[in-house]
Amino acid sequence: MDLMFMGKNISKLKYTENDYILFQQKIYQQLEQLKEIIALPNFGDEPMKIGAELEMYLVDDNGEVSLSNQLLLDALKDEQFQPELNQYNLELNLSAFDQNGTPFTHLRNEILLKTTYLERVASQHNINVVPVGILPTLRKEHLNSQYMSDIARYHCLSKKLHQQRGENFKVNINGEEPVSVDFSDISAEGANTSFQVHLMVKPQRFKDIFNAAQITAPLVAAISANSGIFLGNRVWDETRITLFKQSLDIRLRDNMQWQEPTRVNFGHGWLRNGPWELFAEAVALYPPIIPEVFNENDSHKIPALDELSLHVGTIWPWHRPVFCNHGNGHIRIEFRAIPAGPTSLDMVANAAFAIGLAVGISENIDELIAKVPFRFAEYNFYRAAQHGLDAKILWPLKNKHHPKEAKIGEVIAALLPAAKAGLLSLGVETNEADYFLGIIEQRLNEGVTGAIWQKRTLKTLEQYTDKNTACQQLVQHYIKQSRSCQPVATWERSWT
Secondary structure, rough: OOOOOOOOOOOOOOHHHHHHHHHHHHHHHHHHHHHHHHOOOOOOOOOOOEEEEEEEEEOOOOEEOOHHHHHHHHOOOOHHHOOEEEEEEEEOOOOOOEOOOOHHHHHHHHHHHHHHHHHHHHHOOOEEEEOOOOOOOOHHHHHHHHOOOHHHHHHHHHHHHHHHHHEEEEEEEEEOOOOEEEEEHHHHOOOOOOEEEEEOOOEEEEEEEHHOOOOHHHHHHHHHEOEEEEOOOOOOOOOOHHHHHHHHHOHHHHHHOOOOOOOOOOOOOOOOOOOOHHHHOOOOOOOOOOOOOOOOOOOOOOOOOOOHHHHHOOEEEEEEEEEEEOOOEEEEEOOOEEOOOOOOHHHHHHHHHHHHHHHHHHHHHHHHHHHHHHHHHHHHHHHHHHHHHHEEEEEOOOOOOOOEEHHHHHHHHHHHHHHHHHHHOEEEEEHHHHHHHHHHHHHHHHOOOOHHHHHHHHHHHOOOOOOOHHHHHHHHHHHHHHHHHOOHHHHHOOOO
């Protein structure tokens, strides 16, 4: 997950009360500035682009974590690669590509180019690269501050969140093999790796596309699920969703006088007017964690609003607004619920599906959200993360005026044409849309996601060996299949 604070470094680990007062004043000022910037007649008048960030695990030949991100960064000498929270994770920041034409092919080609280079360098040190939502061989001992990357912002964040909570973070996840464990810091958050997709949108379209992304997030979570195993146990299909929330939750329920919002959340309601609401909500509901004040030396004609961006970067909704001051400025939507892996084809297909759906149903979104209360959408999201393609969600079926329980696979199938229409409306070529949405349709027809493949393969392997060895074998099989660059729906299945 992204704990990079929009790429900003911090200068110290301790802050005074005056630092917090000054920072609070800055973000209130910048919130008003942002309102004025958004109102500028040419704000958002930029070429519309798509971008992404890919987080990956690093493992040895036995499939066990390798604390080697800094070693690889030194060898790679490529600024598109960055460290992540834990030393066994690495992030690849991909280029932004024009939305019209073949953006997803361009995105995939760059993933292949960069990861081929990464794997070549890594192999010289007996290191393997694994794009997976949660690594099956991960153990509790790997989730503590000793394994964190030596970067000030991570240690500062961990210390501050633990101070606010006042005790260990407790993680309880139900499933086929429930997990109940606690952690003394936030390093368990680093267990989650994702494929974060960025979509630039015109300001006047932001509200509708954002709401459409929210209401369709359950469909994306179910079809892209690739985080079925945590600490060797088969739990949710997209376990990242609940693990991320619990591993950063500073709330103590016994002490709450009101329902304080968690910093990892689905949202607080349908967006009513535009993106400024989301920034205002972030300032109003969440106290600053890291009150770093930056020097104002940006040469762009629009101010950078660094402190406001930093603050928003310490809140982790599943769809997040990202402000950029380059050119005429823009605000884009960051899709945060898509897991890493299993292959470049699968990830880019997930991105195409998520973006296509959000744009495709945005034209009629007001009618749809009138039928689906926000709490229904949130319920759907967590059910989809838990049960994947076996989930049932509340959805207004055809010719019905109120939501009914429906199989999520049937809803996905019914909305594939809308996803295609959404992509075409962005200027994506027909063959491009058909190719990547075809991967989603094949996955749906086969009933196999990355999570399903992992869970069933592990269950088969455990018939012949102990759990630890089975998890190692699973990761080794996964790496081999992932390197084939074939969609997960076509992978070899040991359970059939």
